[in-house]
Amino acid sequence: MSEAERAVRGYLDHLAVERGLAANTLSSYRRDLARYLTALDHAGVTSLTEVSGAHVSDFLASLREGDDDHPPLSQASAARAVIAVRGLHRFAHREGVTRDDPARDVHPPAPPRRLPKAIPLEDVERLLAAAGSGDTARSIRDRALLEVLYGTGARISEAVGLDVDDLAVEPDGDGGTVGSVVLHGKGGKTRIVPVGSYALRAIDDYLVRARPALAQAGRGTPRLFLNGRGGPLSRQSAWSILRAAAEKAKLEVAVSPHTLRHSFATHLLDGGADVRVVQELLGHASVTTTQVYTLITVERLREVYATSHPRARDLSG
Template structure:
């Protein structure tokens, strides 16, 4: 009999063999000393049950008999599946390997094995999903939906979204902005962003973002900031304090609902759209890397795949022999 991972599944033996007993001790350790949830424990019990059955078929019933090859073969069996079962997805196989690695790390620390045979076996990486980018017309709908009326909150939300799309800033970078991070009157419209690892970068702002920020700073921010005790934050909430990341995300979601884009918008959507539209417009990838604050161009290259999809769409629509 096989389980849905393609790994043989056997009933529990009437007498616990040493490896089964050691596994039960590890699960008890997780429950009692580590306070692991019942849901996680149940998943680990299923995963290690598959693993022990896999080892038993190969005559391995003692902890010290397990070799690295056994662990890698188990992972391969999970991924390959069997005649009557589909292979496990990378995320499910990774969870099983995490359980096996935890078990062997425990056995090595407890002195039951001279070494950890699973230490060098890494879980399979889940497939990297391409970032979601909006079309230009969808971005315009989203930005228009950000401001409802001429209230201070509406001016703030429009300025926030214009800034995110106009600079490629992360939401956390935007909410961390202080007034000193914006240009003085008469200077070129740029913004100073503090990214991951404390890395600072200067990003130019387009006229739409600059105008929206100006309207917020002149007509909106003084009203809301007056309710607080004074803050240097560019974006403030109704109590006059710094706008939180969650509140900024709520403003984005509200605009997305009004623009009928609720299913297409995530916290990074405007950043992804910023990068994709630059590349679609012919920007050099190294320039986009600097604007996004990526330490390596490899990280930025994922957006070239998005841009390639755009090129395919254009080709399919424009070339007479495309269809």
């Protein structure tokens, strides 16, 4: 057994005994490190003391490119293999097997940036209509809840955490009204978000026709949205309300409370809103978090351009 093989065995024993890694994870690490040792052997390296950062980088490249014996690995699988290799060298350095850690500056491939999912306005309208179908206290509440989620971009915890006093309605000077809500976000931060006319009407309908009936079964709570027992509506119940409305609307895509939040942001940007305004409305600490939504709108622009502009595609044959 070579020195490198002994180091790998010691590292795997350490993971199993001292770190308590799951059997499946250990099995994956064992395969990854066996492949790594094979790559080192082909490079004429039999001891970890001979490994350089270039050897580790070359191994990462080979994972992504594949070879005659192995297909290219996905980013996630390549990242797991590099994490195993980095752990091996860190362990060997800490145990005094090597004088330095050649894998320290070789990082796993970054996962692809996942774009938030948004649904078209037509689907949002179908969802809201489905939630409010019927004329019961609960259906009126359900419509108001989903109008608030989509109309303010609130997180589900912020929506169910609203008190009646968090809602403010005042004249707009033209015979109508404008509204806003105080949302209590992460880390105890609060922000004031405007409420559109559709959501305002749904909330008003709920406060007049539904909340008093629901409140009769409870002991009194300042929360805006109540359950059937007159207590505060839970996040789980709000999830169920949304899921039931999506099924009733027969939407073809999976919908979550965050879907409405993403749709809120995407539709604002599609309508020309400034990204920093959307940042404030969403309660993001950094505009970088919000800018992921601009990637969606760019894709939308490309799609519209490709299907609409007469010279966007070669139709000659």
